[in-house]
Amino acid sequence: MADSKPSPAAFAGDRATQAARATVKAVWWGAAGLAARAITRPTRERPADFAPKSDPIPDGLVRRAWMEAFEKEARDVARGLYPPMDDGPARPVEAVRKAIDFLNDAREVEARRRRGGGVEARDAASADAYPTYYRQNFHFQTGGWFTEDSARRYETQVEALFAGTAGAMRRRALALLAEAWRNRDHRGLAILDLACGAGHFLKDLAAAFPRARLSGVDLSPAYLEEARRNAPASTLVQANAERLPFADASQDAVTCVYLFHELPPRVRPVVAAEIARVLKPGGVLALADSIQPVDEPGLGRLLEAFPAYFHEPFYASYCETDLAALFAAAGLYLVGQDTAFLTKAMLFEKAE
Numbered sequence: 001m002a003d004s005k006p007s008p009a010a011f012a013g014d015r016a017t018q019a020a021r022a023t024v025k026a027v028w029w030g031a032a033g034l035a036a037r038a039i040t041r042p043t044r045e046r047p048a049d050f051a052p053k054s055d056p057i058p059d060g061l062v063r064r065a066w067m068e069a070f071e072k073e074a075r076d077v078a079r080g081l082y083p084p085m086d087d088g089p090a091r092p093v094e095a096v097r098k099a100i101d102f103l104n105d106a107r108e109v110e111a112r113r114r115r116g117g118g119v120e121a122r123d124a125a126s127a128d129a130y131p132t133y134y135r136q137n138f139h140f141q142t143g144g145w146f147t148e149d150s151a152r153r154y155e156t157q158v159e160a161l162f163a164g165t166a167g168a169m170r171r172r173a174l175a176l177l178a179e180a181w182r183n184r185d186h187r188g189l190a191i192l193d194l195a196c197g198a199g200h201f202l203k204d205l206a207a208a209f210p211r212a213r214l215s216g217v218d219l220s221p222a223y224l225e226e227a228r229r230n231a232p233a234s235t236l237v238q239a240n241a242e243r244l245p246f247a248d249a250s251q252d253a254v255t256c257v258y259l260f261h262e263l264p265p266r267v268r269p270v271v272a273a274e275i276a277r278v279l280k281p282g283g284v285l286a287l288a289d290s291i292q293p294v295d296e297p298g299l300g301r302l303l304e305a306f307p308a309y310f311h312e313p314f315y316a317s318y319c320e321t322d323l324a325a326l327f328a329a330a331g332l333y334l335v336g337q338d339t340a341f342l343t344k345a346m347l348f349e350k351a352e
Contacts, residue, residue, distance in 0.1 A: 017084055018077045021084070022168070024089065025164040026163060029163055032102060032156075032160040035103055036103055039106060040106050040109070049308055054293070054300030057298060061298045061299065065296070066341050069168040069169050073085075076171075081175050087155075098156045099156070099160075102160060117140065118140065119137065121145070122136070125144070125146050131242075133264050141157065145219070145220040148225065148226070150222065151197075151198050154198050154223075170257045172340050172344070174286070176286050177284065180335075186211045188212070188213060189252040191213070191251070191253045192215045192254045192278065195218055195241060196218050196224075198226040198227055199216060199227025200230055201255065201257050203231045213235075214231070215235045215237065217236075219241070224238055241259065242267060242270045244275075248277055249283075251279050251283060252280055253284050256288070261314065262312065262315075263318075265317045268321065268326060272329070276331045276332050283349070285347070287345065289318075289323075290318065292321075303319060331351060333350075334346060
């Protein structure tokens with residue numbers, strides 16, 4: 001029996017609304033990002049380890065790729081793959097407060113970048129409880145993954161960094177999953193969001209699959225607490241992705257957003273194997289992560305700059321990783337793929 005859900009026509013009228021929301025979002029967070037760069041002047045001096053090898057970015061390519069993220073979002077809402085998502089900016093007073101907080105913290109983030117402070121979070125986290133690779137100030141962010149302020153601020157940071165496209169980009173994975181499950185009854189299906197962070201993608205999953213059973217796993221207590229506010233209907237568990245506390249073949253789908261570029265090369269196959277273990281035969285992994293140079297060579301210089309300016313110690317190796325081969329080795333096979341701006345989504349299926 002198919003799950004009762006609106007027809008594509010029911011969402012067609014929402015395309016204009018979605019486009020209007022995207023415009024507001026792009027203007028607001030784009031302005032916040034420009035203000036942060038004006039305040040901190042991050043390009044005043046080039047990082048010592050940044051020696052670009054790629055050709056200059058062709059004129060207009062960044063803008064075209066940026067706009068495509070919004071266009072694909074509007075298209076999939078109109079197709080009925082998922083409902084319109086309202087992920088910002090928030091209410092005016094709250095939006096201003098978050099922007100001010102973000103801009104104030106941007107100065108500290110830039111000061112940390114200039115002094116090479118990428119591992120200051122190690123002083124705030126137990127070496128026994130967290131792997132060394134996790135105890136870092138990824139993106140030079142204040143507090144690493146370990147403070148309430150970091151968890152509260154994260155969504156604002158990524159939306160400002162990517163000029164309002166963060167939600168639209170990660171929902172490429174949602175679109176692939178929704179397409180794969182279009183004719184399925186969603187009642188009782190188990191979805192695990194791995195490295196769920198502050199719960200914003202869990203919130204998207206809840207809107208798209210209201211009858212599914214949602215779980216989220218993250219290693220940060222602070223981020224899980226924020227996720228409880230954003231996705232209150234989900235079951236949240238603190239755990240390491242290398243050792244998931246779920247039974248074999250217990251999940252119909254696993255989603256994973258922006259995790260693998262922050263894992264060391266030796267850890268990636270371990271996590272891939274854990275995902276395969278908890279998936280049911282025929283289950284799917286919907287992955288969203290950074291594009292790689294092979295996906296858009298014209299943006300190669302931008303990808304080279306990212307780890308230098310934003311402290312991503314494992315990003316360069318990620319860019320060279322054959323993700324299809326990585327997951328195939330764990331028994332997960334690529335069945336779909338899409339890209340939007342600086343993100344690509346991939347859908348993998350576990351053999352029956």
